[in-house]
Amino acid sequence: MKTKGVKKNKVNIVTLGCSKNLVDSEQIYTQLKANRFEVSHESDRDDASIVIINTCGFIDNAKQESVDAILRYADAKDNGLIDKLYVTGCLSHRYKDDLSKEIPEVDSWFGTNELPRLLKTLKADYKRELVGERLITTPSHYAYLKIAEGCDRPCSFCAIPLMRGKHESQPLELLVQSAQSLAKRGTKELILIAQDLTYYGLDLYRKRNLSELLARLSDVEGIEWIRLQYAYPSGFPMDVLDVMRQRPNVCNYLDMPLQHGSTEMLKRMRRGITREKTEQLIETIREKVPGIALRTTLIAGHPGETEAEFEEMYSFVQKMRFERLGIFTYSHEDQTHSYGMPDDVPADVKQDRADEIMALQEGISAELNEGRVGQTLKVLFDRQEGGYFIGRTQYDSPEVDNEVLVDATRHTVRLGDFAPVRITGAAEFDLYGEVVGG
Numbered sequence: 001m002k003t004k005g006v007k008k009n010k011v012n013i014v015t016l017g018c019s020k021n022l023v024d025s026e027q028i029y030t031q032l033k034a035n036r037f038e039v040s041h042e043s044d045r046d047d048a049s050i051v052i053i054n055t056c057g058f059i060d061n062a063k064q065e066s067v068d069a070i071l072r073y074a075d076a077k078d079n080g081l082i083d084k085l086y087v088t089g090c091l092s093h094r095y096k097d098d099l100s101k102e103i104p105e106v107d108s109w110f111g112t113n114e115l116p117r118l119l120k121t122l123k124a125d126y127k128r129e130l131v132g133e134r135l136i137t138t139p140s141h142y143a144y145l146k147i148a149e150g151c152d153r154p155c156s157f158c159a160i161p162l163m164r165g166k167h168e169s170q171p172l173e174l175l176v177q178s179a180q181s182l183a184k185r186g187t188k189e190l191i192l193i194a195q196d197l198t199y200y201g202l203d204l205y206r207k208r209n210l211s212e213l214l215a216r217l218s219d220v221e222g223i224e225w226i227r228l229q230y231a232y233p234s235g236f237p238m239d240v241l242d243v244m245r246q247r248p249n250v251c252n253y254l255d256m257p258l259q260h261g262s263t264e265m266l267k268r269m270r271r272g273i274t275r276e277k278t279e280q281l282i283e284t285i286r287e288k289v290p291g292i293a294l295r296t297t298l299i300a301g302h303p304g305e306t307e308a309e310f311e312e313m314y315s316f317v318q319k320m321r322f323e324r325l326g327i328f329t330y331s332h333e334d335q336t337h338s339y340g341m342p343d344d345v346p347a348d349v350k351q352d353r354a355d356e357i358m359a360l361q362e363g364i365s366a367e368l369n370e371g372r373v374g375q376t377l378k379v380l381f382d383r384q385e386g387g388y389f390i391g392r393t394q395y396d397s398p399e400v401d402n403e404v405l406v407d408a409t410r411h412t413v414r415l416g417d418f419a420p421v422r423i424t425g426a427a428e429f430d431l432y433g434e435v436v437g438g
Contacts, residue, residue: 009037009038009049009050010037010038010039010040010047010048010049010050011032011037011038011039011040011048011050011051011052011122012039012040012041012042012043012048012050012051012052013025013028013029013039013040013041013042013051013052013054014042014051014052014053014054014069014073015041015042015054015137016053016054016055016056016062016065016066016069016089017054017055017056017058017062017066017089017090018056018058019144019191019193019229020144020146020193020194020195021054021055021056021089021090022137022138022144023134023144023145023146023193024054024088024089024112024115025041025054025137026134026135026136026137027115027134028052028054028088028115028118029041029135029137030130030133030134030135031115031119031124031126031127031130032119032122032124033135034127034130035119035122035124035125035127037122037124041137042137046076046081048082049082049083049084050082050083050084050085050086050122051073051076051082051084051085051086052086052087052088052118053066053069053070053073053085053086053087053088053089054088054089055069055070055087055088055089055090055091055092056089056090056091057089057090057091057092057093057094057095057159057163058090058159058160058331059328059331059333060331060332061331063091066089066091067091067099070085070087070099070103070106071103073085074103074105074106077105078105084107085105085106085107086106086107086108086109086110086118086121086122087099087106087108087109087110088109088110088111088112088114088118089112090112090160090163090164092109092110092111093110093111093112093163094159094162094163096109096110096111107121108121112163112164112165113149113165131174133178133181134178134181134182136182136185136187138398139382139383139415139416140185140186140187140416141186141187141188141189141380141382141415141416141417142187142188142189142190142191142225142380142382142398143182143187143189143190143191144190144191144193145175145178145179145182145190145191145192145193145217146170146193146194147169147170147175147192147193147194147197147200147210147213148167148168148169148170148194148195148196148197148199148200149164149165149167149168149170149194149195150164150165150166150167150168150195151164151166151167151195151196151199152166152167152196152199153195153196153199153232153272154270154272154337155259155269155270155271156268156269156270156302156336156337156338157259157269157299157302157330157331157333157336157337157338158333158336159333159334159335159336160195162335162336164195167195167196167199167202167203168203169199169200169201169202169203169204169205169209171204172201172204172205172209172212172213172216175213175216175217176216176217176220179217179220179223180220180221183220183221183222183223184222186222186416187222187223188222188223188224188225188380188416188418189223189224189225189226189227189380190217190223190225190226190227191226191227191229191397191398192214192217192226192227192228192229193229193230194230195230196230196231196232197210197228197229197230197231197232198210198231198232198235198236198237198240199232200213201213208235208237210237210240211237211239211240211242211243214226214228214240214243214244214247214250215243215247218243218247218249218250223249224249224418225249225251225380225394226247226249226250226251227250227251227253227255227394227397228240228251228253228254228255229255229397230255230257231254231255231256232256232257233256233258233271233273233277233278233281234271234272234273235272236256236281238284238288241285241288241289242288244289244292245288245289251394251395252289252291252292252293252394252395253292253293253295253394253395253396253397254285254292254293254294254295255295255296255324255397256294256295256296257296257297257298258278258296258297258298259271259297259298259299260298260299260302260309260313260316261275261278261298261312261313261314261315261316261317261320262275262305262309262310262312262313262316263275263276264309265302265304265305265309265312265313266278268302268303268304268338268341269299269302269338270337275312275316279316279319279320282294282320293323293324293394293395293396294320294322294323294324295322295323295324295325295326295397295400295401296322296324296325296326297325297326297327297328298313298317298325298326298327298328298357299327299328299329299330300313300327300328300329300330300350300351300353300354300357301329301330301345301347301349301350301353301354302330302338302345303330303332303338303341303342303343303344303345304341304342304344305330305345305353310353313357314356314357314360317357317360317361317364318360318364321364321368322361322364323365323368323395324365324395324396324400324401324402325357325358325361325364325365326400327354327357327358328354329347329350329351329353329354330343330345330350362428362429363428365402365428365429366426366427366428369402369426369427369428369429369430369431370426372423372426372431373423373424373425373426374422374423375422375423376420376421376422376423376436377393377394377404377420377421377423377431377433378393378394378418378419378420378421379391379392379393379404379406379418379419379420379421379433380392380393380416380417380418381406381413381414381415381416381417381418381419382398382415382416383415384408384415387407387408387409388405388406388407388408389405389406389408389411389413389415390403390404390405390406391403391404391406391413391419391421392404393431402429402430402431403429403430403431404421404423404430404431404432404433405430405431405432405433406421406432406433406434406435407434410434411434411435412435413435419435419436420435420436420437421433421434421435421436422434422436
């Protein structure tokens with residue numbers, strides 16, 4: 001029996017996984033709104049009759065989180081709390097045949113490129129005129145801009161090409177149009193995302209065209225920050241650094257997952273680069289863009305990783321002193337190249353190695369943050385929480401990087417605005433400061 005307050009044809013979209021999934025959910029949201037549906041994103045009111053879960057299938061933990069969410073809403077459907085349950089995204093794309101047998105409560109399963117079919121199931125029209133338009137679910141002052149879908153890289157551990165397909169760039173003009181539309185609605189920061197930013201344009205323009213795209217986006221009125229996430233080191237287009245150095249609204253920030261610091265492990269991972277070439281690339285990037293913040297991610301416990309190879313990764317992190325760093329434990333994904341190797345590093349060893357790297361990074365980050373004390377930095381304020389206004393510098397992306405905390409009892413700022421902040425204190429992953437003139 002239904003509880004009171006459930007609204008017929010109200011849709012709640014639940015997003016799991018990365019920012020690329022969030023953009024997909026925003027496209028679903030935009031299309032349904034245009035079809036006059038009442039739509040919410042991750043509502044905690046439980047008053048929707050239809051739930052769409054956009055799943056992640058990247059690694060074991062993400063897959064389990066997605067399955068748990070599906071089961072939770074399957075129970076809600078069994079108990080009459082919702083009418084319809086639909087599942088889309090990476091996990092659904094890859095495992096829908098198996099999952100549909102295990103979880104029959106789901107009304108339909110959809111792959112990553114099946115938005116028109118999802119809309120048709122909901123008796124909604126796919127409005128092609130909305131391509132390039134998007135309602136965002138992030139705070140209005142920043143938005144993710146997905147410039148390409150899929151990936152052509154052969155990395156041994158990665159299942160993304162199985163779920164997202166081959167690399168497919170979005171046309172440059174369409175991306176500029178999207179940026180203009182977002183800017184008119186108050187977006188000040190664009191975060192460029194893709195499975196691999198550095199491949200952008202190869203399929204459409206027969207050349208790596210990220211630098212031209214970056215220059216064109218930086219000309220969009222109202223966009224004050226543009227940052228790059230998910231670049232690939234092998235074949236990195238160096239002309240991007242020229243644009244970064246020349247354009248003040250292109251953040252001195254680069255997210256480049258490097259995965260390991262051992263040449264032998266990089267070979268096993270099919271990364272197409274050595275440790276020596278990686279170090280040369282990093283040195284060149286830092287020479288061309290002084291003060292750049294480099295973010296990377298690594299993997300601990302890939303099949304065959306010896307203690308000596310882990311120590312190489314540890315020394316690599318010590319030497320490179322990345323401004324931002326995260327590390328995953330290896331997940332044994334079926335149908336990938338690595339799946340044919342024995343998953344021979346025990347789970348506790350993987351975690352211990354990841355913890356060692358993060359302990360090292362914590363010290364590096366603390367030292368780098370201490371070096372910021374006394375500087376005045378431009379800060380974009382995202383939210384107020386626990387007595388602080390919380391913002392970010394150009395060196396920090398939302399959700400994953402450092403934050404700047406300003407005492408809300410002593411200073412006033414407007415959320416979504418920039419303000420100059422003098423840094424007065426530092427912790428391992430946070431800065432503390434005072435608004436200059438505020």
